[in-house]
Amino acid sequence: MANLKNRVTIEYHDQLALVRLNRPDKMNGLDLDMMQALVQAAGAIRRQHDIRAVILQGEGEAFCAGLDFASVLKKPASVLSGFLPWWRKGNLFQRMCLDWRDLPMPVIAVIHGYCFGGGLQLALGCDFRISEPGCQFSIMEIKWGLVPDMGATVVLRDLLPLDTAMELTMTGRKFDAAEALELNLISRIDPQPAEAALTLARELAGHSPHAIAAIKKLLKNTRHGSERGALRRERLAQLKLLLGSNQREAMRARLEKREPVFRPR
Secondary structure: OEEEOOOEEEEEEOOEEEEEEOOHHHOOOEOHHHHHHHHHHHHHHHOOOOOOEEEEEEOOOOOEOOEOHHHHOOOHHHHHHHOOOOOOOOOHHHHHHHHHHOOOOOEEEEEOOEEEOHHHHHHHOOOEEEEOOOOEEEOOHHHHOOOOOOOHHHHHHHHOOHHHHHHHHHHOOOEEHHHHHHOOOOOEEOOOHHHHHHHHHHHHHOOOHHHHHHHHHHHHHHOOOOHHHHHHHHHHHHHHHHOOHHHHHHHHHHHHOOOOOOOOO
């Protein structure tokens, strides 16, 4: 098991990566070490070409209670450096959430307890979000006189109408899992979210990793583009898969009524 900065752990089992926020005494509040560890964890998993799916969850009583302001404000120079360099696609605070969205394999967030502020933005950076029924949510940066700047403007535009996004971010109000599901901020509610996530991860891991990666990339990159551009990307993705060995293995396994044996991504 990898332990990054005593904040995030990674375990690899059966082509799955199990990632845990490991600061339960602070309800997994985000300090600078945890944010850096999350970026490092995503990078480490990206390099593991045999990993088919990722499960991200929090230890203790909460998924993540948001930014630990008391800790972060003790290191103003480090906070400033977190915004640099300006020319990169994202800074530290944005990458800790969006690097999961950019992984080639699906990422499933298991949410329980509290999912506030930066914790909710981290969850929204995942492809699927499975919550326990009693979880509480909030985009609460407005309470600190701030905007949600950990990638929220990227993910919320895909999930919410403009007025709903504005209402949640301008009020910072809390809402429950039922409303989060109604708003499409979570994928489903399950009394045993960790077990549900593991079942989904295993199902996804059973398909061609190249096809799964292509679907994730295709749907993300065509969401806001033109129809012509989307169809062009679709054709290119399909052609690349047809030329690969995993597509032939999927077809043979289907015809032979056996489980496929895929090559790593």
